[in-house]
Amino acid sequence: MAGPTTLPTASAVAPAPRARPRRGPGRTSWPRMVLLALGALLFLFPFYYMLVGSFTAEPDPSLGGLFPSPDELTLANYRDIDGSVDLLQTLVNSGIFTGGVILATVVFGILVGYALAQLEFRGRGAVFGLMLLVQVVPFQLLIIPLYVLIVRDYGLADSYLGMILPFAINSTAVFVFRQYFLQLPRDLFDAARIDGAGELRILRSIAIPLVRPALLTAVLLTFIGPWNEFLWPFLVTKEQDMQPLAVSLANYITNVSARATNPFGAIFAGACVLAAPAVALFIAGQRYFVSNDIGSGVKG
Amino acid sequence: MATSTSVPAQAGTEAPVRTPGGRRWGRLVGRQPIGFLFAAPYVLFILAVFAYPLGFALWMSFHDFFFSAPGVAVERPFVGLDNYVTVLGDPDVQRSFRNIVVFLLINVPLTVALSLVLATALNGAIRFRTFFRISFYVPYVTASVAVVAVWLYLFNTRGLVNEVLGGFAPDPSWLVNSTLAMPVIAIYVTWKQLGFFILLYLAALQNVPKETYEAAAVDGATKVQTFWSVTVPSVRPATTLVVLLATITGANLFTEPYLLTGGGGPDGASASPVLVMYQRGIEQGNPDVAAAIGVVLVVGVLVISFVNRYLLERD
Numbered sequence: 001m002a003g004p005t006t007l008p009t010a011s012a013v014a015p016a017p018r019a020r021p022r023r024g025p026g027r028t029s030w031p032r033m034v035l036l037a038l039g040a041l042l043f044l045f046p047f048y049y050m051l052v053g054s055f056t057a058e059p060d061p062s063l064g065g066l067f068p069s070p071d072e073l074t075l076a077n078y079r080d081i082d083g084s085v086d087l088l089q090t091l092v093n094s095g096i097f098t099g100g101v102i103l104a105t106v107v108f109g110i111l112v113g114y115a116l117a118q119l120e121f122r123g124r125g126a127v128f129g130l131m132l133l134v135q136v137v138p139f140q141l142l143i144i145p146l147y148v149l150i151v152r153d154y155g156l157a158d159s160y161l162g163m164i165l166p167f168a169i170n171s172t173a174v175f176v177f178r179q180y181f182l183q184l185p186r187d188l189f190d191a192a193r194i195d196g197a198g199e200l201r202i203l204r205s206i207a208i209p210l211v212r213p214a215l216l217t218a219v220l221l222t223f224i225g226p227w228n229e230f231l232w233p234f235l236v237t238k239e240q241d242m243q244p245l246a247v248s249l250a251n252y253i254t255n256v257s258a259r260a261t262n263p264f265g266a267i268f269a270g271a272c273v274l275a276a277p278a279v280a281l282f283i284a285g286q287r288y289f290v291s292n293d294i295g296s297g298v299k300g
Numbered sequence: 301m302a303t304s305t306s307v308p309a310q311a312g313t314e315a316p317v318r319t320p321g322g323r324r325w326g327r328l329v330g331r332q333p334i335g336f337l338f339a340a341p342y343v344l345f346i347l348a349v350f351a352y353p354l355g356f357a358l359w360m361s362f363h364d365f366f367f368s369a370p371g372v373a374v375e376r377p378f379v380g381l382d383n384y385v386t387v388l389g390d391p392d393v394q395r396s397f398r399n400i401v402v403f404l405l406i407n408v409p410l411t412v413a414l415s416l417v418l419a420t421a422l423n424g425a426i427r428f429r430t431f432f433r434i435s436f437y438v439p440y441v442t443a444s445v446a447v448v449a450v451w452l453y454l455f456n457t458r459g460l461v462n463e464v465l466g467g468f469a470p471d472p473s474w475l476v477n478s479t480l481a482m483p484v485i486a487i488y489v490t491w492k493q494l495g496f497f498i499l500l501y502l503a504a505l506q507n508v509p510k511e512t513y514e515a516a517a518v519d520g521a522t523k524v525q526t527f528w529s530v531t532v533p534s535v536r537p538a539t540t541l542v543v544l545l546a547t548i549t550g551a552n553l554f555t556e557p558y559l560l561t562g563g564g565g566p567d568g569a570s571a572s573p574v575l576v577m578y579q580r581g582i583e584q585g586n587p588d589v590a591a592a593i594g595v596v597l598v599v600g601v602l603v604i605s606f607v608n609r610y611l612l613e614r615d
């Protein structure tokens with residue numbers, strides 16, 4: 001995905017409350033506020049509906065269904081979906097899939113990001129070009145050959161490795177690492193080199209501690225890839241106890257739901273379980289998108 | 301956006317470390333050849349997971365390729381353009397490409413307009429900025445599988461949307477209506493991806509010099525005038541990128557028609573090329589035909605991208 005390339009830049013500028021000449025943060029014009037509030041309502045409403053629906057026993061598609069009385073609330077839908085999908089197992093599968101991708105991205109992404117930003121070696125330009133190119137190759141074109149290779153030739157169907165492999169190193173995260181390492185002053189590294197430190201040592205004790213925010217940014221944007229991915233794990237896993245939650249829930253939507261008493265309630269319950277970690281992680285990580293006061297590493 | 305920040309000329313900066321006689325050697329492998337070792341895992345990964353499959357897809361599309369047991373040597377004869385002839389003559393494929401054009405015609409302009417307006421509104425010091433930013437971004441970080449469920453329910457024959465519309469509700473309902481199914485999917489994807497594009501525009505808006513706005517204000521321009529004559533032209537490079545990324549995302553459409561309209565229904569009216577690719581390649585066991593669909597799709601995306609770039613960057 002060429003996607004979140006711009007994240008760090010977008011967030012770097014976030015809240016800094018710069019006092020404007022005439023209009024301070026306290027006096028936002030009404031049309032603008034109404035527009036933003038309307039936008040927020042449109043974006044958040046389906047999530048509210050999902051949450052409410054997951055706790056109500058009877059499906060009520062009318063307007064009244066938006067505000068159920070508190071005594072109607074129940075956990076039955078969560079029991080329902082757990083009965084047919086095994087939430088714990090699928091969450092563990094999603095976790096291993098996502099965790100594997102994050103681990104490989106952090107380890108190998110830091111190495112290549114550091115090399116691209118601070119090391120001078122033959123072929124660096126080529127590696128950089130490759131990284132940019134990869135972000136515009138539509139993954140779907142590769143689905144068929146990857147399926148033949150990974151599932152048929154290597155026999156990695158129904159395995160975590162088969163799920164992880166095509167996503168293993170997130171190129172956007174590599175780009176983020178490179179951008180952060182690029183902001184570190186070269187003198188810092190040259191000084192360490194004069195003192196006789198090897199590159200791996202420099203990376204471990206100087207560079208990585210200085211780019212902590214980059215780590216969080218990279219983890220966040222790497223997380224939403226595999227956690228939300230449907231098509232690839234859907235192709236790789238046929239056994240139910242290997243499927244990530246997104247795949248089991250989709251299968252439930254297409255096949256099983258017709259037989260449940262309150263299919264939408266159960267689906268919403270599963271959807272909440274699937275959505276919660278991503279939403280929570282993003283809200284918690286929000287403030288880490290802001291800090292990039294990296295220059296202080298040398299000045300201080 | 302990514303390219304604009306490209307490699308700064310680091311070759312010029314002098315490194316104090318000098319190994320005896322290292323000059324010529326240094327020119328050959330660079331000052332820190334260990335960098336190649338650091339980059340090696342990533343390069344191998346790209347070769348194995350992108351470059352090789354890409355070549356394999358092309359090769360497959362020109363051969364008679366079928367699934368076989370691993371390790372068994374089978375003949376896969378070269379068939380020239382046969383797979384492409386099959387693909388282009390297939391009414392289902394033709395229909396899916398027409399569908400994706402409808403999708404893009406709705407999705408791309410809507411994405412550009414809404415994300416630019418909301419980013420402009422969000423730009424600057426305003427109350428509840430963090431709250432708005434998060435709420436705009438939440439659909440983007442959530443799994444499509446999860447939110448698709450809500451949309452299924454909302455646009456059901458007896459769902460909330462039709463409930464509100466009353467007598468104006470379309471018949472047959474949204475997702476089972478062959479004219480409306482694709483537009484609903486296009487609007488769904490716009491809604492889902494908008495937060496990402498808002499962030500992209502926000503970054504671009506930060507780079508617009510404040511003086512331009514001040515000059516517009518001095519000239520007595522209204523807010524709407526300022527938006528049209530300052531904001532829109534200033535973020536044009538970002539618009540090119542938004543159009544490109546929205547087109548690529550749209551061309552990759554799979555999950556939404558698979559789940560929202562039960563596999564591209566009604567009767568193929570919302571099938572996307574990737575969905576047909578999946579059906580032909582994996583369900584029906586013709587990976588060669590599926591690979592050819594993929595190649596045609598990518599060529600189509602490239603053509604659209606070049607036309608867009610030409611139109612957007614003209615004058």
